[in-house]
Amino acid sequence: MKNNHDLLHIGTKLLNWYYQNARDLPFRKTKDPYKIWICEIVFQQTRILQGLNHYNRFVERFPDVKTLAEASEDEVLLYWKGLGYYSRAINIHKAAKQIISDYNGIFPSQYEEILKLKGIGKYTAAAVSSICFKGKMPAVDGNFYRVLSRIFADDFDVSSSRAFAYFSELSYRIMPNNVGDFNQAMMDLGSEICKPRNPLCGDCPLNEDCIAFSLQKTSQFPVKTKKIKSENLNLQYFFVHREEQFLIQQRKDDFIWKKLFEFPTAIPEVLQQFSKGCKTFQHKLTHKNLSIDIYDVEVTSNEIWDHFVSEHDYLVTDLESSVNRSFPKPLENYIQNLLKD
Ligand code: SF4
Numbered sequence: 001m002k003n004n005h006d007l008l009h010i011g012t013k014l015l016n017w018y019y020q021n022a023r024d025l026p027f028r029k030t031k032d033p034y035k036i037w038i039c040e041i042v043f044q045q046t047r048i049l050q051g052l053n054h055y056n057r058f059v060e061r062f063p064d065v066k067t068l069a070e071a072s073e074d075e076v077l078l079y080w081k082g083l084g085y086y087s088r089a090i091n092i093h094k095a096a097k098q099i100i101s102d103y104n105g106i107f108p109s110q111y112e113e114i115l116k117l118k119g120i121g122k123y124t125a126a127a128v129s130s131i132c133f134k135g136k137m138p139a140v141d142g143n144f145y146r147v148l149s150r151i152f153a154d155d156f157d158v159s160s161s162r163a164f165a166y167f168s169e170l171s172y173r174i175m176p177n178n179v180g181d182f183n184q185a186m187m188d189l190g191s192e193i194c195k196p197r198n199p200l201c202g203d204c205p206l207n208e209d210c211i212a213f214s215l216q217k218t219s220q221f222p223v224k225t226k227k228i229k230s231e232n233l234n235l236q237y238f239f240v241h242r243e244e245q246f247l248i249q250q251r252k253d254d255f256i257w258k259k260l261f262e263f264p265t266a267i268p269e270v271l272q273q274f275s276k277g278c279k280t281f282q283h284k285l286t287h288k289n290l291s292i293d294i295y296d297v298e299v300t301s302n303e304i305w306d307h308f309v310s311e312h313d314y315l316v317t318d319l320e321s322s323v324n325r326s327f328p329k330p331l332e333n334y335i336q337n338l339l340k341d
Pocket residue numbers: 147150151193194195199200201202204205206207210211212213218
């Protein structure tokens with residue numbers, strides 16, 4: 001392999017391409033670490049076009065660390081609605097409180113300090129420190145793995161536990177001084193040009209340097225040996241309702257939907273007589289295939305309803321006001337369908 005000096009022109013070409021082609025995104029106009037942090041978390045899980053409205057809505061309501069830290073967790077979850085991965089919203093909220101208590105409300109500028117914040121990993125810490133504070137760490141993620149594997153036709157297994165360290169090291173070989181822009185350029189190249197399938201090599205600024213392209217072997221990189229198996233899960237809910245009202249509870253255990261509101265997951269025998277049937281919904285999450293049974297339980301006795309509500313910790317809500325709470329997507333869809341009826 002050529003020495004680092006010979007390879008730096010790759011990073012320079014990439015930067016020149018980025019300066020001509022950078023996507024015009026709202027968070028590109030700011031160096032506010034708070035906003036860069038939020039957008040990094042939002043767009044880790046959502047495509048830019050789909051996530052923009054959510055991002056704008058979130059930072060409009062919580063424009064800075066202080067506003068976010070002072071908000072209730074339920075409200076933060078509500079503004080995260082539609083983005084999934086609610087544990088990320090819970091962590092963002094905790095990290096905002098941490099910045100207030102440990103850093104006097106000022107976003108830390110050092111990579112190592114940013115890394116101490118709840119829910120922030122190496123990728124996000126590197127992105128925020130390089131974009132906002134001239135930090136020098138590459139923000140290595142799947143885009144880096146893919147682009148670097150292809151440029152060097154490197155068959156290092158990206159599912160290996162050492163992949164992050166390996167590709168960080170490799171990126172230093174092509175990384176120019178302006179690491180913040182370089183990191184963003186890699187993100188843009190990875191999502192717009194060097195796509196996982198059918199990369200647009202004809203439009204790529206690095207096609208003269210890319211070994212996989214010259215060998216016509218782009219589809220063979222990156223190399224990934226381990227596949228994470230999806231888990232099949234069955235869930236059961238009871239939509240217990242009387243006239244416009246229905247029962248909900250907040251999930252407390254460590255399940256994916258912790259802190260979200262749900263219908264009861266079990267009911268006593270006395271309510272089972274009111275069951276009008278069940279519908280099953282399929283829902284896919286990353287690494288999970290959910291099959292969800294929702295039983296329609298319409299309680300027609302005032303006495304049983306009142307007794308049940310007073311004896312249990314369920315909250316009573318109605319269709320209209322339930323939109324102010326965060327539900328898992330399949331339950332939200334169920335409620336939305338009832339609202340349409
Ligand atoms: S030439 Fe093709 S495979 Fe190589 S980096 Fe560019 S887009 Fe990716």
